[in-house]
Amino acid sequence: DAGVTQTPRHEVAEKGQTIILKCEPVSGHNDLFWYRQTKIQGLELLSYFRSKSLMEDGGAFKDRFKAEMLNSSFSTLKIQPTEPKDSAVYLCASSLGGPDTEVFFGKGTRLTVV
Amino acid sequence: AQSVTQPDARVTVSEGASLQLRCKYSYSGTPYLFWYVQYPRQGLQLLLKYYSGDPVVQGVNGFEAEFIKSNSSFHLRKASVHWSDSAVYFCAVSATNNNAPRFGAGTKLSVKP
Known part of the structure; x- marks a missing residue:
């Protein structure tokens, strides 16, 4: 079975640009998560979807970050406009659903904003 | 909402030594607790x-963890680490x-040979 697929693996953007990161969750999973990973903060929640409905939106990220689930097998994260402080690894993850289920992670997209 | 604190950003141990990585959580109810590991250039994987x-x-x-409700802790342990355990x-x-x-x-574990 394919795991969580994220594209691109690396992205370089100029300050002020709009970038779109893509994610394909594990087939059949109901929950999808976007996290931002930095060395200092660890994993910070950006968005959480269940069956394509937005369940949680990371409060600190609402203004320039927008995640969408276009269908059950594809999600995007748009950052508009990008700022240098957005440089980080963005992780997409999915699970069957429920607080006791294992979360499966993609390898992430490393974003560098210059 | 619930939250987690891992007080040690980096831990270095010698191969064969025992290991404890600390974790404290904050949640008023009964939590579901997990440990994940991230090897270099890999996604996070469930340990337990x-x-x-x-x-x-x-x-x-060989990893295990102990839930101590009175201390809101869920520390990870291993009796004898191997160099391949180096990860976050x-x-x-x-x-x-x-x-x-x-x-x-996260806690970055480095195992010295």
């Missing part, structure tokens, strides 16, 4: 999880059915 029953839970590759370890907590898991900042 706990919700109820025996407070000591076994995971893969994340503690996570899930609460209700409508909240995403929350992760700690």
